[in-house]
Amino acid sequence: xxxxxxxxxxxxxxxxxxxxxxxxxxxxxxxxxxxxxxxxxxxxxxxxxxxxxxxxxxxxxxxxxxxxxxxxxxxxxxxxxxxxxxxxxxxxxxxxxxxxxxxxxxxxxxxxxxxxxxxxxxxxxxxxxxxxxxxxxxxxxxxxxxxxxxxxxxxxxxxxxxxxxxxxxxxxxxxxxxxxxxxxxxxxxxxxxxxxxxxxxxxxxxxxxxxxxxxxxxxxxxxxxxxxxxxxxxxxxxxxxxxxxxxxxxxxxxxxxxxxxxxxxxxxxxxxxxxxxxxxxxxxxxxxxxxxxxxxxxxxxxxxxxxxxxxxxxxxxxxxxxxxxxxxxxxxxxxxxxxxxxxxxxxxxxxxxxxxxxxxxxxxxxxxxxxxxxxxxxxxxxxxxxxxxxxxxxxxxxxxxxxxxxxxxxxxxxxxxxxxxxxxxxxxxxxxxxxxxxxxxxxxxxxxxxxxxxxxxxxx
Amino acid sequence: xxxxxxxxxxxxxxxxxxxxxxxxxxxxxxxxxxxxxxxxxxxxxxxxxxxxxxxxxxxxxxxxxxxxxxxxxxxxxxxxxxxxxxxxxxxxxxxxxxxxxxxxxxxxxxxxxxxxxxxxxxxxxxxxxxxxxxxxxxxxxxxxxxxxxxxxxxxxxxxxxxxxxxxxxxxxxxxxxxxxxxxxxxxxxxxxxxxxxxxxxxxxxxxxxxxxxxxxxxxxxxxxxxxxxxxxxxxxxxxxxxxxxxxxxxxxxxxxxxxxxxxxxxxxxxxxxxxxxxxxxxxxxxxxxxxxxxxxxxxxxxxxxxxxxxxxxxxxxxxxxxxxxxxxxxxxxxxxxxxxxxxxxxxxxxxxxxxxxxxxxxxxxxxxxxxxxxxxxxxxxxxxxxxxxxxxxxxxxxxxxxxxxxxxxxxxxxxxxxxxxxxxxxxxxxxxxxxxxxxxxxxxxxxxx
Numbered sequence: 001x002x003x004x005x006x007x008x009x010x011x012x013x014x015x016x017x018x019x020x021x022x023x024x025x026x027x028x029x030x031x032x033x034x035x036x037x038x039x040x041x042x043x044x045x046x047x048x049x050x051x052x053x054x055x056x057x058x059x060x061x062x063x064x065x066x067x068x069x070x071x072x073x074x075x076x077x078x079x080x081x082x083x084x085x086x087x088x089x090x091x092x093x094x095x096x097x098x099x100x101x102x103x104x105x106x107x108x109x110x111x112x113x114x115x116x117x118x119x120x121x122x123x124x125x126x127x128x129x130x131x132x133x134x135x136x137x138x139x140x141x142x143x144x145x146x147x148x149x150x151x152x153x154x155x156x157x158x159x160x161x162x163x164x165x166x167x168x169x170x171x172x173x174x175x176x177x178x179x180x181x182x183x184x185x186x187x188x189x190x191x192x193x194x195x196x197x198x199x200x201x202x203x204x205x206x207x208x209x210x211x212x213x214x215x216x217x218x219x220x221x222x223x224x225x226x227x228x229x230x231x232x233x234x235x236x237x238x239x240x241x242x243x244x245x246x247x248x249x250x251x252x253x254x255x256x257x258x259x260x261x262x263x264x265x266x267x268x269x270x271x272x273x274x275x276x277x278x279x280x281x282x283x284x285x286x287x288x289x290x291x292x293x294x295x296x297x298x299x300x301x302x303x304x305x306x307x308x309x310x311x312x313x314x315x316x317x318x319x320x321x322x323x324x325x326x327x328x329x330x331x332x333x334x335x336x337x338x339x340x341x342x343x344x345x346x347x348x349x350x351x352x353x354x355x356x357x358x359x360x361x362x363x364x365x366x367x368x369x370x371x372x373x374x375x376x377x378x379x380x381x382x383x384x385x386x387x388x389x390x391x392x393x394x395x396x397x398x399x400x401x402x403x404x405x406x407x408x409x410x411x412x413x414x415x416x417x418x419x420x421x422x423x424x425x426x427x428x429x430x431x432x433x434x435x436x437x438x439x440x441x442x443x444x445x446x447x448x449x450x451x452x453x454x455x456x457x458x459x460x
Numbered sequence: 461x462x463x464x465x466x467x468x469x470x471x472x473x474x475x476x477x478x479x480x481x482x483x484x485x486x487x488x489x490x491x492x493x494x495x496x497x498x499x500x501x502x503x504x505x506x507x508x509x510x511x512x513x514x515x516x517x518x519x520x521x522x523x524x525x526x527x528x529x530x531x532x533x534x535x536x537x538x539x540x541x542x543x544x545x546x547x548x549x550x551x552x553x554x555x556x557x558x559x560x561x562x563x564x565x566x567x568x569x570x571x572x573x574x575x576x577x578x579x580x581x582x583x584x585x586x587x588x589x590x591x592x593x594x595x596x597x598x599x600x601x602x603x604x605x606x607x608x609x610x611x612x613x614x615x616x617x618x619x620x621x622x623x624x625x626x627x628x629x630x631x632x633x634x635x636x637x638x639x640x641x642x643x644x645x646x647x648x649x650x651x652x653x654x655x656x657x658x659x660x661x662x663x664x665x666x667x668x669x670x671x672x673x674x675x676x677x678x679x680x681x682x683x684x685x686x687x688x689x690x691x692x693x694x695x696x697x698x699x700x701x702x703x704x705x706x707x708x709x710x711x712x713x714x715x716x717x718x719x720x721x722x723x724x725x726x727x728x729x730x731x732x733x734x735x736x737x738x739x740x741x742x743x744x745x746x747x748x749x750x751x752x753x754x755x756x757x758x759x760x761x762x763x764x765x766x767x768x769x770x771x772x773x774x775x776x777x778x779x780x781x782x783x784x785x786x787x788x789x790x791x792x793x794x795x796x797x798x799x800x801x802x803x804x805x806x807x808x809x810x811x812x813x814x815x816x817x818x819x820x821x822x823x824x825x826x827x828x829x830x831x832x833x834x835x836x837x838x839x840x841x842x843x844x845x846x847x848x849x850x851x852x853x854x855x856x857x858x859x860x861x862x863x864x865x866x867x868x869x870x871x872x873x874x875x876x877x878x879x880x881x882x883x884x885x886x887x888x889x890x891x892x893x894x895x896x897x898x899x900x901x902x903x904x905x906x907x908x909x
Contacts, residue, residue: 108548165804176711189749222560240893256493280832382739
């Protein structure tokens with residue numbers, strides 16, 4: 001509560017500082033003689049600079065203090081507590097600290113307060129009071145120091161605008177660094193956890209093992225099989241089914257919409273199909289589970305084939321539907337980019353429309369289409385929720401699309417939901433799987449982007 | 461002299477002979493195009509028809525409309541305590557909790573049963589059967605209603621009370637009525653009574669807000685709702701809005717307008733393009749390893765979910781913002797620079813205001829993407845069952861897509877299939893309206909140069 005008040009006070013002081021800088025620079029500008037340009041920057045920049053000097057360092061100190069203070073006080077009180085009440089388990093310390101905290105806050109606790117607790121609470125309240133006043137004093141000193149420093153720098157030839165703009169630029173540069181930090185975070189966290197996993201299970205067993213059976217994590221030891229091959233084969237099977245649905249339908253849709261359809265039909269059909277791209281994957285998963293799966297298994301029963309309701313076919317088919325708009329809109333863009341002169345030349349030589357498309361337009365657009373297909377494939381490999389719900393979760397090395405399978409993503413979810421014990425190989429294997437997935441999709445993306453970019457240069 | 465002519469005629473004849481085949485191929489190709497487009501369109505149609513037809517009925521639930529008498533003979537409790545002067549807040553709270561638990565001990569079931577017996581006095585001996593007609597959450601709803609307003613004592617109020625989930629399934633006909641007793645979810649007498657009450661006005665299919673406002677519930681499936689998950693999603697989206705969008709816009713402005721062409725900016729750019737294509741579950745792994753395991757943030761908290769989703773949507777919003785900035789013609793920049801504006805002034809006074817519609821569109825698309833994402837949330841513990849509505853971003857909570865995941869796995873299949881589809885309708889309605897807003901913004905404020 002008081003922290004929010006301090007923040008409000010800080011913001012108020014910043015507003016005052018802004019106004020002080022503004023007025024001073026205006027006064028100076030008026031005092032300056034007519035021969036020299038009065039001030040280097042507009043008054044607002046002087047105000048902004050004073051406000052920034054006043055607020056930024058104070059906010060930084062304030063943030064660091066707030067992060068550090070609670071644990072320092074807690075440590076001090078715990079030390080005092082254990083010297084008076086003897087050693088306690090960490091659980092007892094936690095309970096005692098909770099009581100002491102609510103006594104110190106003045107809210108009180110139900111039941112009697114022991115003298116030790118009262119003393120500890122008094123000590124905590126004392127430390128908190130000291131901390132609070134020191135914090136206010138420190139922050140205010142920094143505010144005032146910054147204010148005076150910046151205020152005194154206001155001179156006609158002081159380049160306030162350049163300083164403010166430099167700060168803005170640095171802030172924006174830091175913002176764009178977050179993307180790098182994210183990648184570094186992903187790679188570092190996954191690599192370190194994967195290395196920990198490899199201290200339990202050898203990489204050879206992981207990458208070339210054909211049995212996936214990680215047992216329960218309560219048994220402690222590694223035990224069971226950690227072979228990734230059954231999972232990779234499941235991923236491959238589902239992705240292949242998805243691509244055999246998505247590529248023909250998506251590509252033919254793109255060709256039809258770009259080359260044959262009337263503008264009216266195109267203007268309706270294109271957005272309607274793109275609705276498919278905005279549907280969350282969990283919704284596709286439920287759709288697969290309650291509509292598509294039962295449909296396939298009844299069709300299978302009708303023609304005498306045994307198709308399971310949750311199978312690679314169900315998951316792959318629905319994933320294919322999801323990827324149709326992805327392939328069709330990317331291919332559509334690429335096909336419409338092929339220059340008109342190529343089409344005119346082909347038609348002028350007497351080729352029919354379909355011959356023009358098959359022999360001229362598509363070969364010209366091929367690298368882009370291949371790029372689109374690779375991007376779609378990388379999505380299919382990384383897709384999670386559809387396979388979690390509809391693929392049946394059976395990690396066995398086999399190639400029948402009518403049977404249940406399991407994929408890399410499903411296994412990550414299975415191993416990391418529920419109790420998370422980051423020391424057991426049963427949890428750590430998720431990071432090894434995640435790293436494998438990351439490397440595969442990254443490779444596909446890099447190749448796809450390379451192909452698309454290389455092609456784009458041809459007609460520019 | 462005749463040779464070229466005859467050669468020509470021969471060629472023409474060959475072309476004429478092949479024309480039929482070529483035109484047939486043309487027709488075939490065109491037919492496949494039509495087929496593919498219609499197939500894609502029909503997938504959209506099948507999808508929406510099957511979801512709507514399953515989900516819409518679930519908004520109507522079997523509901524009792526009854527006069528409930530808050531009988532002082534059953535509700536024997538003292539008046540609610542008030543704080544004494546000089547009493548510590550903790551002590552008052554303890555007395556108040558004691559009173560509340562006293563209220564909780566009241567036989568609320570008996571009050572429910574009495575409201576039905578008032579209609580059918582002949583059922584006095586079948587209280588157990590009557591009780592099983594209500595969903596078990598309703599007795600707590602009565603209790604909460606009384607705690608909120610103790611003046612109800614001695615009054616008769618007309619209330620809508622939800623029937624048990626199995627009664628709902630039975631009346632709706634979602635279970636085969638001809639199944640033998642052993643396979644039915646309800647005893648023969650309960651089914652008979654449900655039908656009898658349904659024949660009168662006492663039991664009706666009414667539009668129920670329980671689905672929209674209640675938190676999730678396991679013991680009382682009929683009153684399980686999306687309220688908690690919705691608030692969880694709202695908190696996460698707020699985190700994304702306040703964290704991801706400003707960061708992404710700042711990064712996009714830097715990369716598009718200021719960044720010098722060098723190795724570092726190239727690296728950042730390649731990075732962002734690749735991050736946009738990283739599978740979402742990898743972000744979940746990042747969250748589990750860094751936020752949960754290393755920074756010891758709480759499990760199932762919307763704040764952590766929001767952080768993970770922010771990192772995930774960052775590249776999307778950056779790419780959309782850069783496209784919007786790129787669409788502003790260079791003449792605007794040159795004019796501002798020519799009049800003596802600095803680079804920063806040019807961008808913030810002239811370029812950015814013109815690009816705002818595109819930036820907003822990108823932000824909305826990013827938020828919609830975050831709203832529908834499930835997989836990373838499962839890895840940071842958000843698939844836990846939470847029966848309360850979260851009061852802040854650090855409390856345990858579910859999220860809308862995670863709630864769909866949890867409900868589709870519920871054992872009470874024939875009741876929760878409809879509820880899952882209804883939850884999907886709510887989620888899709890939210891996402892589609894966000895996308896519609898983005899399209900409207902683009903149309904409304906789009907500038908053609």
